[in-house]
Amino acid sequence: MVRPAGKPPLSSAAAEFGARVRARRHELALSQEALADRSDLHWTYFGQVERGQVNISLHNILKIADALEIDPGDLVTGLT
């Protein structure tokens, strides 16, 4: 089955942010659902974030970093 392409990322920065979230989630061997359980964000929101479709807010960056057990700076360093 071919996966539909879906919406494009909002920006290269949002795409890279999402790629970092996904990579770290995979490091922790967590599903989007499991990550959602660690925060008060919905699992469908993590999908949008990982696809770079969200211009995420500071507060949600911090929630996600906390759930991923990393410093929030790691998610945004070097982005332009």
Next chain:
Amino acid sequence: MVRPAGKPPLSSAAAEFGARVRARRHELALSQEALADRSDLHWTYFGQVERGQVNISLHNILKIADALEIDPGDLVTGLT
């Protein structure tokens, strides 16, 4: 003249973010207006950000970091 207290910060994270923006702006000896000229954000928005009254988005974090000539990670590292 006593400065009015104004609105409180949204959160300790937003307050700390704003304090970092203000400190770096002062390092560069720039006014809020001059910083606004370097980005496409309005100077009144910088005032709100510096007072911690904005749950700032990723894209605006990157614009401000660029205008301040710093890595965006420096603005959010260690925030919780």
